[in-house]
Amino acid sequence: MNKKWIAAALAVCLAVGFTACKKSDEGYGVTVIGPEKTSAPSTVQPQTTAAPTATPKPQAGFVVGPVKDIDIVASLADYSAPSQTQLSLEEREQLAFFTQNGKTGVIDLKGNIVIPAEKDVHWCPVCGITNEGETEIYNAKGEVIGSGGHGQFETPIYYDTNTKKLYLENMETLVSWNQEMLNTLEPVIATVVTITPTTQEDANWKGSFLNDESAPVIVGETEGYMLFKPDGTALNNQVYEEIQRASTGTFAVKQNGLWGYVNQETGEEMVKCQYLEALPFNGDRAAVKAENGWGYISLTGRQKTSMDFLGAASAADESTAWVRTAEGWGVVNLSDYPPQAS
Structure with a gap:
């Protein structure tokens, strides 16, 4: 180990x-x-022997x-x-x-x-x-x-509420972050748990050890997620319900059932947790879901489009993205859907 x-x-x-x-x-x-x-949207109809039907207004x-x-x-x-x-x-x-x-x-x-x-x-x-x-x-x-066959290549990371330390899981053995630090330059997401010593005879023990097989432990249920710098120190000491990966210098985070964004360098809040769903930023655009529907915001949290799409994917740049309307999925110019006047 x-x-x-x-x-x-x-x-x-x-x-x-x-x-x-x-x-x-x-x-x-x-x-x-x-x-x-x-x-305008495509109006191509499948080939048929029946009389052509009127196409919808683009x-x-x-x-x-x-x-x-x-x-x-x-x-x-x-x-x-x-x-x-x-x-x-x-x-x-x-x-x-x-x-x-x-x-x-x-x-x-x-x-x-x-x-x-x-x-x-x-x-x-x-x-x-x-x-x-x-x-x-x-x-x-x-x-x-x-050919592939690699599967998911991820190392579980835990933050223990008892010892206030960070651990990596390696084949069911928890190793201190300082001993087995991952080679990363970006903050990492750690699952917050409570780790308690136990014995191998304990009916609740599930095979986890701390450092070696002489120290069996019980890893508690997930209590949330935290962000940590590469040196193992907490980014902002906040426990979140969920965290999505960093993109354009941000993490999407969930608090009290709502999503927002924090700066991956400082941990400071960039966009208040106010959205029902949130996708990673790509450049200066991120797709978010508000009460009325999906739309796009900037890194400053400013709405850049209307917020009434039925679905949305991350924008390819600041102008083009896949969105869903009542007619289906299509690619749109976001500039044609400006924010609605309040």
């Missing part, structure tokens, strides 16, 4: 991944579900769609860069996961289906986009560039 053991394990995992990730020419034909660039601001047969799950800008795949931030923010018939694919901001839903892909923090069995890794063009 030491740094050398953990480093060796990480090296083996990554070495296996790099060996498997060989370039392949496989890819998919592009399916377009909307116009590449228009000022909505101003739509670049793609809207369409009803897919649901946008999340922009790939919401995920941290994978450690192994050459998929840049600029490429990721142009892509989004979508679901269709219960499975997940990838679509871009032009309405091109990059990876069909039948591949049922998901995000791996090591490889990026991979299929259900993690036998294939895809690049931003939908090409297969290797």
